Amino acid sequence: MTTRPHERDVSSLKGRTVSVQEILDLFEVRVRDHRTVHRISHALTDAGLTTLPDFAVCGLRSTVDVVPLAAVPAQRTSADTDDESDATDEALPSHALPQRLLLGDIPSARRGVVSVGPGTPLSQTTFLMRTKGLAQVPVTTGMAQVHGVVTWGSVAKMYEAGKPATLDNAMEKDSLPVADARQEFFAALPVIREHGYLLVRGDDGCLSGIVTAADVTDRFEGAARPFFIVGEIESLLRRCLGAALDAEAIKAVQTNKKQEHRTGQVSDLMFGDYLRLLDGEQTKQSFAERADLNWEALKWPNMPREQFVGLLKRVKDIRNRIAHFDEKPLPPEMIDELTTFAKVLRAFAS
Numbered sequence: 026m027t028t029r030p031h032e033r034d035v036s037s038l039k040g041r042t043v044s045v046q047e048i049l050d051l052f053e054v055r056v057r058d059h060r061t062v063h064r065i066s067h068a069l070t071d072a073g074l075t076t077l078p079d080f081a082v083c084g085l086r087s088t089v090d091v092v093p094l095a096a097v098p099a100q101r102t103s104a105d106t107d108d109e110s111d112a113t114d115e116a117l118p119s120h121a122l123p124q125r126l127l128l129g130d131i132p133s134a135r136r137g138v139v140s141v142g143p144g145t146p147l148s149q150t151t152f153l154m155r156t157k158g159l160a161q162v163p164v165t166t167g168m169a170q171v172h173g174v175v176t177w178g179s180v181a182k183m184y185e186a187g188k189p190a191t192l193d194n195a196m197e198k199d200s201l202p203v204a205d206a207r208q209e210f211f212a213a214l215p216v217i218r219e220h221g222y223l224l225v226r227g228d229d230g231c232l233s234g235i236v237t238a239a240d241v242t243d244r245f246e247g248a249a250r251p252f253f254i255v256g257e258i259e260s261l262l263r264r265c266l267g268a269a270l271d272a273e274a275i276k277a278v279q280t281n282k283k284q285e286h287r288t289g290q291v292s293d294l295m296f297g298d299y300l301r302l303l304d305g306e307q308t309k310q311s312f313a314e315r316a317d318l319n320w321e322a323l324k325w326p327n328m329p330r331e332q333f334v335g336l337l338k339r340v341k342d343i344r345n346r347i348a349h350f351d352e353k354p355l356p357p358e359m360i361d362e363l364t365t366f367a368k369v370l371r372a373f374a375s
Contacts, residue, residue: 029064035072038091045080045087056170057081062230070094079205081230128213129206131244134225134234140165143172147192150175160237161222164196168231171224173198206233217241251355254363255344261370262299267291269322270302277315278302296341304334325373336366 030051038048052068054061062081069075069091076089128134140163141150154162154177161176173196180195188194202220204213206227217223217238227233266275272289278301279287279294294302301307305316320330343359 029068032072035068035074038069039072039074039093040091042088042090045089048076048080048089057230062169066230079207079226081205081226126210127206128204128208128210128223128225128236129227129233131210131234131236131240133240134206134236135227136234138163138165138168138224138232138235140168140232141175141192142166143192145192147175147180147190147195150192150195151180161235163224163232163235164192165232171201171203171232172196174201174222174224176221214241251343251360251363252347254360254367255340255347258340258344258363258367258370259296261367261374263291263294264374265323265370266294266299266302266319269324270319274302274315274319274322278312296344300334300337300341303330303337305330306334328373333369336362336369340366 034051038051048065049055049057049061052061052065054065065080073094074091075094076091078089080089139153139157139159141153143164143166145164150162153159154175161174163174164172166172173193175192175195176197179197183190183195201224202216202222203224203226204216206225213223213236217236222235222237224232225234225236270291275291275294276287276289278298279289281295301312301316302319303316305313305320307313307316339362343355343363346355
C-alpha cells in the first residue's frame with residue numbers, strides 16, 4: 026500500500042538530487058509496480074514536480090533530479106502534430122529536419138512484451154523463444170518488476186560455465202537495458218547497440234515493449250530511404266530549374282518573403298515554390314502565366330507537363346509526411362512514386 030506523504034514533504038524535494046530509494050521510502054513503498062508508480066507520479070505532479078530521469082525506470086541506487094514540472098517541455102500529441110502539419114505544409118522549408126523522435130514512437134516499444142514468471146522452467150522459456158521467434162524474454166512479476174532477461178547468449182553462457190539448466194542461471198540480471206518510452210530515441214541507440222535490445226516502460230511504469238537492433242534497422246530502412254530519395258529529387262529539380270530560369274523568375278514565387286529578402290536563388294526555394302514555378306493550372310492567374318513561360322524555358326518537348334506536375338504534387342505531399350516524421354512507414358506504392366520521379370528527373374537533368 027502506498028502512503029501519500031504530506032504535500033509539504035513532497036514539495037521539499039524540489040531542486041534536490043535524491044536516490045530513487047529515497048523517493049520510495051518517502052512514500053513507504055518497497056516495490057515499484059504500475060500502481061505505486063502511478064500514485065507517486067500523481068503526487069509529484071500535484072506538487073508541480075517531476076524527476077529527470079524518470080524515477081520509474083532507474084535503479085534503486087540511481088539518483089534523479091527533482092525539478093519543476095514547468096521546466097520540462099510538454100510532449101506534443103499526435104493530434105497537435107497533425108494540426109501543425111496541415112497548417113505548415115506550404116511553409117515547410119526544403120531543409121526541414123524530422124521532429125523529435127522518442128522511444129515510444131517506435132512501434133515495437135508499444136506493442137507489448139512476451140514474458141515469463143520467475144518460476145517458469147527454462148525448457149518452457151526456450152521453447153517459447155523458438156516457437157515465437159524471440160531473441161530475448163524478460164522474467165517479470167506483473168510486468169512492473171523485472172527480475173532478469175533470458176537471451177540465447179545468456180543461455181549459452183550458462184552452459185559454458187557448467188551451471189545447472191535453470192531459469193535463474195540463464196538470466197541476465199545486472200545492468201539490464203531499460204528505458205522510459207518518453208526518452209529520446211537517439212540517446213538510447215548506444216544501449217541498443219551494446220545489448221542488442223532495450224526494454225521499454227510505458228507511462229504507468231510497466232513494460233510496454235522491446236526495441237531491438239532489428240527494429241531500428243526496419244524503422245530507418247523505411248524512413249531514411251525515402252528521405253534521401255526526396256533529397257535527390259530536390260537536388261535534381263534545383264539543377265534543372267537553376268540552369269533554365271533567371272533570378273527574376275525565381276523571385277516571382279518567393280512571395281513568403283519581403284521584396285528585399287527575395288534572393289532569386291533556386292537554393293532558397295521551398296518545395297511548394299517548385300509547383301508555383303511550373304503548374305499552369307494553379308488558381309492565381311499571374312503565377313499560371315509565368316509558369317507557362319518557365320516550362321517553355323526548360324525545353325523539355327517530350328515531357329508531358331500535366332503528368333509531370335501531377336507527380337510533383339504527389340512528391341510534395343509525400344515529402345511533407347517524411348519531414349514531419351510520420352510514425353507509420355511509407356507504404357511501398359509511395360516509395361515507388363518517389364523512385365519513379367527521381368528516375369524521370371535523372372534522365373532530363375543529365
